[in-house]
Amino acid sequence: MVSGIKVVMAQINVTVGDIPGNTERVLEATREAVDRHGADLVVFPELAITGYPPEDLLLRPSIVPRVEEALERLRAEAPPATLVLGSPWSVEGDLYNAAVVIQPGTEHPPACKQHLPNYHVFDEARYFQPGQGTAIFELHGIRTAITVCEDLWYEGPIADAAAGGAQLLININASPYHLDKHGDREALLEKRSREHSLPIVYVNLVGGQDELVFDGGSMAFDGQGEKVVQAPQFEAGLYPLEVLGEGEICRPVRQAPGETLSQEAAAYRALVLGLQDYIGKNGFPSVVLGLSGGIDSALTLAVAVDALGADRVTAVMMPFRYTSSMSLEDAEALAANLGVRYQVTPIEATYDAFMETLSASFGDRPVDTTEENLQARIRGTLLMSLSNKFGGLVLTTGNKSELAVGYSTLYGDMAGGFSVIKDVPKTLVYRLSRWRNRNGEVIPQRIIERAPSAELAPDQKDEDSLPPYEILDQILERYVEQDQSAETIIAAGFDREAVMHAVRLVDINEYKRQQSPVGTRITRRGFGKDRRYPITNRWKPGI
Known part of the structure; x- marks a missing residue:
């Protein structure tokens, strides 16, 4: 006898702390899943009720009654389908990260997350107790087990x-994106489903939350390790599938495969979604940024327009005596291509006024980086003033390579509310810019081809004081993301002087990074929650 269930993967975008709003979103999605798709089972992401990660909101004494009220509302108002959704769960004062089953007329114990990640951006052991045992319920004759996110990465829960x-495994997730993460998940799901001959439905959160961005990409695999369903990445929506059961055999019905994004496409969409949700969920009406004629601000502007629309973006060119005509021309062309509000505000007179004020203090000391930093700080002050007056959030435009080595100015180009490409290495900035131009030139080709320069001094080039970015980014990836020592990097064939120079710059500029604005994380280890180093320390990087 063949039985079956219609499953809907509810890949939703929720807001941390908005328990009533998130509950309403779950109800709306459930109604649509039942009315439009005839759903028997609707599966929502991890901690869908609170949003992920709720962090120290979980320590608020009112969190448990608010969550319990939300769950009661779902039990009372949800249409006749079975729901699996993530929620905190309290038992005798202990809090668990749980997958709650809401099934009309039946009470089921939740599946509580057994393996609590406490590395990189995760702090779950700070808030939750580890769960025990396996939760299995039956729906239309199919015995269905539930696990929560990290538990899939360990052998024990799925083996149990x-x-x-169990004939079917449901795994709910709030799995943040980083480069190539989707491929890692696919490999894991293939392995787990094949080794246990157990179909898996994997449902992931979508949306931006501070520095994290969740890419969705929910999937289903059959018991032979074959992917049979793929939801889009970076798109909220309801994605149905049918699971058939005959005796002890259970199989999801294959659908047309979803699109697999290239690395550049996924990274770019992550940046767009991260900015879009940061602006939207925090209620900013618009954004403003400094446009220099260089590639970093060009990519930042393109992302901002794609995230928010040109009518919510203002670009400001603030030329000085070292600003080339090429930069002026290219900045204007880019702004015109993207259709944003564009203004030119020279800083020469402001700079001269500052220097006049400082002349008695500076005396006859020679010109150095002080004067370069002053230019950046004037620009930062002007942008912050525009932000205060008109309400738009200032976007900073520095990339990960610059932030790593301190090639940025505190209270200057680091001044702002969100750093769009904070976690994008310079070489990836170029790749993403070329990708953005794939259907026609938006970023002028000259911006992409010219040698990078801050234009804070005559004939200045980044490589005057840094290794070529093709080399620097490889060193930084090994040192920052892979935690390799300087000697290990040198042994891999990199020049000793270049390595020691780069890692020294990384180490001495921690104080700058900890004052930088939040920005979307897209690499395996970004500067932020991922990498927590003391500012004051005497660690030697060579070992």
């Missing part, structure tokens, strides 16, 4: 589910 007679 298989041993307990």
Whole structure:
């Protein structure tokens, strides 16, 4: 006898702390899943009720009654389908990260997350107790087990589910994006489904939350390790599939495969979604940024327009005596291509006024980086003033390579509310700019081809004081993301002087990074929650 269930993967975008709003979103999605798709089972992401990660909101004494009220509302108002959704769950004062089952007329114990990640951006052991045991319920004759996110990465929970007679595994997630993360998940799901002959439905959160961005990409695999369903990345929506059961055999019905994004496409969409949700969820009406004629501000402007629309973006060119005519021309062309509000505000007179004020203090000391930093700080002050007057959030335009080595100015080009390409290495900035131009030139080709320069001094080039970015980014990836020592990097064939110079710059500029604005994380280890180093320390990088 063949039985079956219609499953809807509810890949939704929720807001941390908005428990009533998130609950309403779950109800709306459930109604649509039932009315439009005839859903028997609707599966929502991890901690869908609170949003992820709720962090120290979980320590507020009112969190548990608010969550319990939300769950009661779902039990009372949800249409007749079974729901699996993520929520905190309190038992005798202990809090668990749970997958709650809401099934009309039946009470089921939740599946509580057994393996609590406490690395990189995760702090779950700070808030939750580890769960025990396997949760299995039956729906239309199919025995269904539930696990929560990290539990899939360990052998025990899925082995217990298989041993307990499960025919289908549901895994709910709030899995943040980083480069190539989707491929890592696919490889894991293939392995787990094949080794236990157990179909898996994997549902992931979508949306931006501070520095994290969740890419969705929900999937289903059959018991032979074949992907049979793929939801889009970076798009909220309801994605149905049918699961058939005949005796002890259970199989999801294959659908047309979804699109697999290139690395550049995924990274760019992550930046767009991260900015879009940061602006939208925090209620900023618009953004403003400094446009220099260089590639970093060009990519930042393109992302901002794609995230918010040209009518919500203002670009300001603030030329000085070292600003080339090429920069002026290219900045104007880019602004015109993207259709944003554009203004030119020279800083020469402001700079001269500052220097006049400082002349008695400076005396006859020679010109150095002080004067370069003053230019950046004037620009930062002007942008912040425009932000205060008109309400738009200032976007900073520095990339990960610059932030790593301190090639940025505190209270200057680092002044702002959100750093769009904070976690984008310089070489990836070029790749993303070329990708953005794939259907026609938006970023002028001259911006992409010219040698990078801050234009804070005559004939200045980045490589005057840094290794070529093709080399620097490889060193930084090894040192920052892979935690390799300087000697290990040198042994891999990199020039000793270049390595020691780069890692020294990384180490001495921690104080700058900890004062930088939040920005979307897209690499395996960004500057922020991922990498927590003391500012004051005497660690030697060579070992």
